[in-house]
Every structure is written in structure tokens, then in C-alpha cells.
Amino acid sequence: MSRSARHACAAAAALVAAISVAAILVTARPVPARAVEAPGAVSGKQVTWAIYDAAPYMITDGPEAGTGIADQVRHILTDRLADYTHNVLVVPFPRVVSSLKQGAEWCFVGGVRTPEREAFAYFSRPTGLFYPLRILVRASQRARFEALRPLSLAGLLREHPELRTSVLRNRVLAPDIDAILRASPVPQAHSEFGEAFRMLQNDRLDYLIEFSNIAAYYARTTARTTGEPADWIGLPMTEEPEPVFSRVMCSRTPWGRAIIDRIDAILPAERATDRYRRIVEAWSAEEDLVKLRAVYDSSFLSSE
Numbered sequence: 001m002s003r004s005a006r007h008a009c010a011a012a013a014a015l016v017a018a019i020s021v022a023a024i025l026v027t028a029r030p031v032p033a034r035a036v037e038a039p040g041a042v043s044g045k046q047v048t049w050a051i052y053d054a055a056p057y058m059i060t061d062g063p064e065a066g067t068g069i070a071d072q073v074r075h076i077l078t079d080r081l082a083d084y085t086h087n088v089l090v091v092p093f094p095r096v097v098s099s100l101k102q103g104a105e106w107c108f109v110g111g112v113r114t115p116e117r118e119a120f121a122y123f124s125r126p127t128g129l130f131y132p133l134r135i136l137v138r139a140s141q142r143a144r145f146e147a148l149r150p151l152s153l154a155g156l157l158r159e160h161p162e163l164r165t166s167v168l169r170n171r172v173l174a175p176d177i178d179a180i181l182r183a184s185p186v187p188q189a190h191s192e193f194g195e196a197f198r199m200l201q202n203d204r205l206d207y208l209i210e211f212s213n214i215a216a217y218y219a220r221t222t223a224r225t226t227g228e229p230a231d232w233i234g235l236p237m238t239e240e241p242e243p244v245f246s247r248v249m250c251s252r253t254p255w256g257r258a259i260i261d262r263i264d265a266i267l268p269a270e271r272a273t274d275r276y277r278r279i280v281e282a283w284s285a286e287e288d289l290v291k292l293r294a295v296y297d298s299s300f301l302s303s304e
Contacts, residue, residue, distance in 0.1 A: 046086075055218070122252055152237060
């Protein structure tokens with residue numbers, strides 16, 4: 001082979017390697033601050049925690065990175081699982097689901113247990129609550145939606161297809177709500193919470209189906225970023241579901257079963273602390289706290 005041919009082959013190989021590395025960095029972005037070996041960790045024992053930008057549950061960027069509700073639960077678990085090495089990967093939620101289906105040995109804090117997901121994942125005891133769910137609209141559209149009262153999600157989807165909305169890909173909200181969305185599929189979907197709120201703020205959506213604490217977080221960050229208050233409000237719907245429990249979900253493998261068993265042994269004592277209660281209540285509206293605390297003290301603490 002001539003010298004010029006050898007140089008050409010070397011250059012091509014280098015280009016392929018660079019493209020491969022770039023693809024990995026785009027799809028799975030490590031978070032160095034938490035991708036560290038715990039003191040006393042045993043070589044070969046590792047947990048990969050998948051996260052995505054879903055504030056206020058998971059915050060991946062900026063000065064508040066790592067301080068979300070699920071983030072703080074994850075930090076408690078990593079501290080208690082000190083004999084494991086812990087790594088964090090930032091990937092879109094659809095990638096979390098597809099990877100667990102393929103047997104990737106990952107865990108995720110904040111999954112909702114469903115029969116379909118139990119086919120590919122093990123679930124821990126509850127780690128958090130999702131509540132309450134609202135129809136989120138811009139304030140300028142309030143009269144338009146209040147004219148449709150009693151405001152029903154099923155009615156909106158069935159009788160007003162001209163009203164634009166979007167749902168997070170592969171998301172589980174609540175059994176009754178999920179059944180409505182299956183019966184009247186939403187044609188538009190998004191991969192990150194922030195994307196949906198930007199579309200709502202910019203008049204590219206008419207409403208969102210969202211939890212009030214998520215809306216409160218993005219209202220604050222939108223105002224901070226743009227210098228103008230977010231003009232959306234949450235309206236109750238007739239199908240308002242009861243609080244939904246979130247859990248840790250890990251791959252349905254012997255490795256995943258062992259991690260879930262360890263987590264289930266940790267949670268009862270941790271959830272009984274004031275620190276854990278404050279984590280779960282973060283960003284909840286004052287008017288929601290009475291019912292939230294009642295659920296916490298009864299079914300949340302005792303649920304398997």
C-alpha cells in the first residue's frame with residue numbers, strides 16, 4: 001500500500017472513531033458531580049442511575065442541578081448503598097424505557113408502576129407522590145376554557161380536537177388519565193418538560209395536562225429567564241385522580257432485583273424522617289398540603 005493510501009485509511013479510521021465518540025456523548029451525558037465511587041465500594045458492583053431534565057423532580061443543569069425531588073431521593077440511596085459505585089447518565093425518558101426493555105442494568109428514580117412496565121422492570125416501595133393533576137392554560141385563555149365547564153379531559157380531547165396539546169413520550173400519569181389518552185391519542189408528543197412549557201408560553205400549544213408543582217417550577221424559571229411572569233394557570237378537571245406513587249425502577253434482571261431489595265430495606269426508616277417529608281412536599285401549593293400530608297401519613301408510608 002502506498003504512503004498516501006495509508007494516510008487516507010488512517011484519516012478515515014480517525015473520522016469514524018470521532019463520530020462514534022460524538023454519538024455516545026449526545027445520547028448519554030455523564031454527570032461528573034455524582035459519577036463517583038462511594039467510599040468502600042467493591043470493585044464490579046455498580047449502579048447506573050438514568051436521569052433526564054424533569055424539574056422539579058430531576059434538574060440536570062444550572063445552579064440547581066442535582067437538587068430536584070427525585071435527585072435528593074437518589075442522593076439518599078447512593079449514600080446508603082455505599083458499597084456500590086454510582087454513575088449518572090442524562091438521557092431522554094424514552095431512552096430510559098427502551099434501554100430497560102433491552103435489559104440495560106440501569107435504575108431510575110420516579111417511575112410509576114404499571115403492568116406493562118413490570119414486564120421489563122422491578123419496582124421499589126413508593127419514593128414520592130405525583131399530585132394534583134391540572135389542565136394548564138395561559139391566563140389569557142382562562143375564559144375560553146372556563147366556558148367549557150365542567151372541564152373534562154375526555155371532553156376536551158373528544159369534542160375539541162382543535163385545541164392543541166402535547167404529552168411526554170412514554171409517560172404514565174394516572175390509570176384513569178392514561179385510559180383517556182389511549183382512547184383519544186394526542187397527535188403531538190415531547191421528550192422534555194421544558195420543551196412543552198416553552199411551546200405553551202409561545203402559543204404553540206393551547207393547554208397541557210400537568211402536575212401543579214411542575215408547573216410552579218417552570219413558571220418561576222420562565223420568569224427568571226425572560227424577565228416576564230409566566231402567564232399560565234392550572235384548572236381542575238372532573239377526572240382529577242388521586243395521588244400517584246412514584247418508585248425506583250431497575251432492570252428486570254437478578255442485578256435489578258438485588259438493588260430493589262436493598263432499596264426496599266432502606267426506605268421505611270428514611271421515609272419516616274422530617275427530611276424526607278420535606279423533599280416530597282417541595283414545590284407543592286399550600287392548598288394541596290393538607291391532603292398530601294394525609295396521604296403521606298397513611299397509604300404512602302405503609303404501601304409496598
